Amino acid sequence: MVPRRKLMKGSTDSLLLHLISRQPMYGYQIIKELERKSRGYFKFKEGTLYPALHRLERAGLILGKWQTLAGGRQRRYYYITNKGNQILVAKMDQWRDFLAAMNLIIEPLST
Amino acid sequence: MVPRRKLMKGSTDSLLLHLISRQPMYGYQIIKELERKSRGYFKFKEGTLYPALHRLERAGLILGKWQTLAGGRQRRYYYITNKGNQILVAKMDQWRDFLAAMNLIIEPLST
DNA sequence: ATTTAATACCTAGCATTACTAGGTATAATA
DNA sequence: TATTATACCTAGTAATGCTAGGTATTAAAT
Numbered sequence: 040m041v042p043r044r045k046l047m048k049g050s051t052d053s054l055l056l057h058l059i060s061r062q063p064m065y066g067y068q069i070i071k072e073l074e075r076k077s078r079g080y081f082k083f084k085e086g087t088l089y090p091a092l093h094r095l096e097r098a099g100l101i102l103g104k105w106q107t108l109a110g111g112r113q114r115r116y117y118y119i120t121n122k123g124n125q126i127l128v129a130k131m132d133q134w135r136d137f138l139a140a141m142n143l144i145i146e147p148l149s150t
Numbered sequence: 151m152v153p154r155r156k157l158m159k160g161s162t163d164s165l166l167l168h169l170i171s172r173q174p175m176y177g178y179q180i181i182k183e184l185e186r187k188s189r190g191y192f193k194f195k196e197g198t199l200y201p202a203l204h205r206l207e208r209a210g211l212i213l214g215k216w217q218t219l220a221g222g223r224q225r226r227y228y229y230i231t232n233k234g235n236q237i238l239v240a241k242m243d244q245w246r247d248f249l250a251a252m253n254l255i256i257e258p259l260s261t
Numbered sequence: 262a263t264t265t266a267a268t269a270c271c272t273a274g275c276a277t278t279a280c281t282a283g284g285t286a287t288a289a290t291a
Numbered sequence: 292t293a294t295t296a297t298a299c300c301t302a303g304t305a306a307t308g309c310t311a312g313g314t315a316t317t318a319a320a321t
Binding site: 049051087091094110111 | 309
């Protein structure tokens, strides 16, 4: 497994919730936005993103709505739910705790 | 899956290599040290630690040596290898890159 | 006009790994 | 004597990022 793949485990949901909480977005757009905002670091694969969105929707954290463009093309826009916002806050707290613990190990001030 | 479990994916190897690179350690000691140094955050399960150590040894990043204590008790002390030290440096670089990318998403200075 | 690339969605199955739950054994403590 | 701590191990499960395949429309390049 490539390093990036492993490190991403556990942070994917937070990234997706964070983006969608700022404004409703559709899958393809999320992939592009994550790559742009991270300056090329995050390159989500479709086989990662779409199942993740479906999981989040099943869990009631986001809500998907089909939108038809001029010409008949379809996009599925995802909206954050109240529950999603609550979970996002909790996940950010967990992320900070995890970071703090990691720093205690890899950047020890004392032994 | 509990949050901690997911966040740990990808960082376990770095934590273990980091500890062992400072001084040779045995499994049980590593579990206790990680908990102590992280002020209770990391509570590695044996089913996580021992397979991880075996993986790292198979990969040539650490080397295990049995040591017999007075009384006949056995401990398996792990030593970092040259390859392990190189991989550790690389993993720390990857960790920093990952952190930077995460911060670009969750703490955006610009859109 | 035709081919290629970009957009836009989807899924089955694989690989990896943290953990549960079980095992064995010795030493120290209650 | 019973319990806890020390010290190691593994088989199987759950979770998830990805590969590799699919469908379809639109835009750009040849």
